[in-house]
Structures are given as C-alpha cells and as structure tokens.
Amino acid sequence: MPLAGVSATGPDVLRLVALPVFAWVAVRDVKTRRVSSAVWIPLAILGTVLLAWDGWAAWNAGAYAWTYGFLVPATVSLGVVVPLAYCFWWFGGFGGADAKALFVLALLFPTVPRYAVGSVTLPAVTTPLGAFSFTVLTNAVLVGVAIPLALAVRNAAAGRFTPVMFVGWPVPWERVPTAHGKLLSAPDGRSRGGLDLDALRMYLRWRGLTLAAVRQHPDRFRDPATLPDEPNPPTDGAVTADVSGDGGTTLERTARETDGSETDREYDDPWGAEAFLADIDGTAYGTTPDELRDGLEALAAEERVWISPGMPFLVPVFVGLVIALLYGDLLVVTLL
Template sequence: MVDVGPLSATIPDLLRLLTVPVFAYLAYTDIQTRRVDNLTWVPLTTLGVALLALEYQDAVAAGGREWRLFVITTTISVGFVVSMAYLFHFLGAFGGADARALMTMAVLYPTWPAITLAGTTFPVADPAPMRVFSFTILTNAVVWGIAYPGLLALRNTAMGHQSRRMFVGIPVRWDAIPTTHGKLLSDSDAGIGERLKGLLYPRQSGLDLDAVRMYLRWRGATLDELRADPEHYRDPASLPEETHDPTDGAVHLANEGASENADVATDGGVDEPESPEDAGPDEAAAADHAAVDDTVEDPWGAAAFMADIEGDAYGTSPERLRDGLDRLVTEEELWVTPGIPFLVPVFFGLLVAFAYGDILIGALRALGLI
C-alpha cells in the first residue's frame, strides 16, 4: 500500500489509475481520426502483464480467499474478454484496433481496485458480483452506447432535423463530407431492421466515407471536381492511366505530410490536378461534357477501383460505391451515421468504473432486482 498525502492505494491500482489520462488522449485521437496506432497497445499491455505478476506475488503471499479471487477474476478477464474481442473481430463486429483495445483492457484491468482519496474509497459503489474490472468497464461502455441513439435524436431535434433517421444519423452538407467520419445513409438504411443488421454486421451497412476518400485519392480527384462535371467523371474512360495510392481513407493523412502520399490531398485530389486542357488525347476526349448513357459499363470506374486496391475498402461493393457517388454529386445535404468512436465509450466506461463502479449493477440494485 502506498500513501501519497490524502491518496492511498496499492502500487498496481495507482499505476492503473495513471493510465486514465492515456485513454483520454486515445479517445480524443479516435474522435479526430478514427485511427489508433497499433504500437500504442504494446506498452499498455506490457504494463498490464507486469502488474499482474506483481499482484500474483501478493495473492500467493496472502493465500486463501485472496488467492482464489485473484485466479477467478484474472481468468475471466484475460480468458473471457480476450476471447470475446477476438470472436467479435472475426465476425466483423469489431475492427482490429477495437479488438486490440479490448484485449489490452482485459490484461490491464482484471481486478477490482480500491483507491482511497481524502477518506473516500473509490469506486464508491460495492463491487460487481464477479469483481472483474475490465468487464465493468465494458458494461459501462455498452450503457453509454445504448443511450447514444437517444442523445443523437435530442441533438437532431434541437437542430430542427426531425425524421425517421434522427436516431441513427446527422445531416451533413456535401462539402463537409471529405472530412466527415461515418457511413452514408440511404432511406433503406434508416429502417429498424437494417439498423439492427448494421449493429450486428457493421461492414454490411452503409457506404463508409473512408471508402469514398480512398476512391477519390485513387483517381486523384476531389469531390468538388466530381460535382462540377459528374458526367465526365462517371465515364470510366475518364480514369487516369496512372492511379494513386488510395491509402486507408483516413482524414488526417495528407495533413500529416506523409512522404509516400505527399501529393494526395485530404479530400482526394492531387496538389496540381490536371485540367482538361492539359490532358492527353484520350483524357481530353473524355473531358467532353456529353452525357454518359446509363448503360455504360462500370460507371465511375467503381469496379476498376475495387479490382485495383488491396482489401475490400471497408466492405464496399462497386454497386454501393456507385450509388453513393451518384448521391454525393447531386444532393446538397446527406444523412450520415457518425457511429461511435469505440474508445469514447471505453473512456467513459473506464472513468465511471474508477469513480463509481458498475452502472448496470447499480441500477439493478436500486430496483431491488439483485
């Protein structure tokens, strides 16, 4: 036990408490970029393993109930939560970074803490029956996630945007799309059945705006350019002979000035895009403003894009990409489901877990159900 003025805690609990600002920063970066470097989890997992080793020694020394409690909570945390994260990733419900975050939490926060500050012990609520702290963090995050559609509806109502999509999305002007995270909603996506499907299989729901940025970067064109002359860009003959690295569609990439993608703008264009006058003979002919027949093969070059890139562009199909591009070049305002940056509810769950404990268990106790 370490006493630091009014603060008293074991060394493992104190070090775990000090990781809370780290998750605050990770939640902030997740909001800004929807990206977290995989190397981020290495030091946190290493710290978790070291703290487990330290607690193992203390549990062996204490023996009896303390030893059994340590074995049970650690087994559930590391065994169950890590397995669940891997399974959800395998089924497509979690991305790789989300799964790694859960696995890291399972190792870093297995046991229930007890931190005394100015005479008050935190978490203030009684421990959850299983006393698996990582599970409590996850439960708190799920509670926040359940409340999210209601918060979204309140936000839309306050802004005067009332429709059946108000629980699942927000309206976004077309010129904000290149720096917006989320998925493009269609009328069918707003249905309850489709949204439930989207929760279970997120890669099968809506056009991911990261995929749109990948497409724009691949062909070296901006959304503004597509809207200025959609018939030209819809014609697959307008595709450049040399395409660009599509990247992973992250908003922040070009602003960071990555050398291998230094010519790629945030919204997909190149620093000095060719004009139709400067284009070669074939491109100049394709820049003609004549309307493209609806029966043209591979509108927008969507199939060519999918065949040329590595991976599946976040579950995008050529048909879904074409439909999204048709809407992006004609509509002034589009509904986008912003999704929940995974580390935001995780940070919320972590903060509440350290301060209060398990929200769900507390509610069930207040109702007299447990």
C-alpha cells in the first residue's frame, strides 16, 4: 500500500497511527503527569484487528510464514512484553499509563513492520526474535538510561557538581507549585530523594495554602493548631486543580507570629503532617510525615531547591518507537 512515497502492507501503514498518538501522550505526560485511559482503547482495538489481519495473512502464506514470521514474534510480544509491563507496574517501576502503553504496543507491533522508502527499507536493524514491541521496549530503556547523563552534562556545563547532578537540577521556589517530580533538597542543606511534588500540592490544597503563604509565615503554619477545622479536598496533586480555603483556623497570636521567636519550638506533629496523611484517602504517593516535614522546611527557607524532573517513561517509549521505526534495534547494535 503506497503512502506518500512509502510502500508497505495495509496493516503496517495503519500502525503509523500510533506515532502521533504516542507523541501527544508523551507531551501531555510531561506537562500534567496525567493520561486518560480512554486514549488507549482505540489503539488497543486497532491492534487487535491488525493482529488478526497479520495472522490470517501469515496462515495463507504457508507454514514457515505462520510459524516464524508471525506466531513466534507474536508470542514473544504478548507473552513477554505484556507480563513485563504488568510486573513493573505491580512493583511500582511503571505508572499505569506506561503499562497500558506497552500493552498497546504489544498488540500493535507484534512483528517487525517493513517500509520501503525508495531503495531503502526501514527499519534497518531488527531483533532476531522479530518481536518489534520488544525492540521498542529495549530502545526505551536505553533512552531512559541516557537521560541521567544528559542531566549531568547540563549541570556540569553550569558548574553544578553535586551528588544529585545526575538526577535533578535547581529551580527557584516559585516554580515548585507547577513542577513535577521529587524535591531533593532537605533542611540540613544536604540533597536526597524525598517529597513527591504531587503530594506537596495535595497537602497545600488540603490546608488551603499557597507555597508563598508557607514561606511568609512558616512559624505559624508549622504549628498544628493552625490546621483547618474543615480541610479542603486534597485532589490528586494535579497542577490544574483549584486551591480553596484560608489556610486553616485563624488563631489569636502574639508577636511571635512576626518576630520568629518560635522558630525552634517543638510540636508533636510539626506542620500537621501526620494529621494530613491520616485524614486523606490513600497514601499521597507513599509520602511519610518526615518527608513532608523536611520538604516544607526546605521550601520555607531556600530560594532555590533541587528537584528531580522524574521524566515520564512515555517519553523514552515514544523516542524508542521512533528509533525502532527509522533505525531498528539499538540493543542488537550495542551488543555486537
């Protein structure tokens, strides 16, 4: 079937629909960290139809085409890639959207597609197994491994040499409310993995606070007595959710609110971290009270903080798909 100078089978042409869809979900995942499950349903249906189409064509082409051209790679695609995606999701290595994307790829690309562009046939390098979805997965993993190296180069070019230069970069505190990833800065000045920024937004919305208010009156809001009588819905931490409320119960205060004389006062539950986590449904992305407190202390004092961007895996998946279609299997080339 011709397509703007490209010669390919009908199923392989239809498989190219995945490219703009995966590009869109990758961009959306970077901006919002939210991808609707409805996106995958049409692609899963298309993949099922194309799988049956390819199987029927291979069956009619003879025993060799059926066995080695279709059955073996399709078995690897559905019997290896899908369980791997499920296991990574189960153990927290993947998000739900990542696992669904790999399931869709296993349906859409069980075998290697072929595109003749003039005298050139794409992809140029394929895996011996012939399972194209496995090629996309391994490509995505290799692209994901390259991301920390890119971060390190970026930080080194700016003269930022720290133990976390491979996993994050510094940003002004004003960018934190709309950023994604994890806060790496701690109140003792050391950098380490800690507060999930979605969990931070959940906490601020639960209290009806902005980060600017926390920075303006940290002594006040560190006191759990200022927790709201009727907390607001915490949402799921998405950047698009509305913040409502006045930041908690208004208490009669003395000069300690403005002169900082209570900075070192100890509370049973500083910042109301335990109260927040006990009140909400779920676990706020696994955040602990200490992680929440450390994050708030750092954000209340620092002008710039280190964050890990937490690049969504859908970005390497899209890049891995493009590389697989244009070039082929990076792992095969790496191992040779």
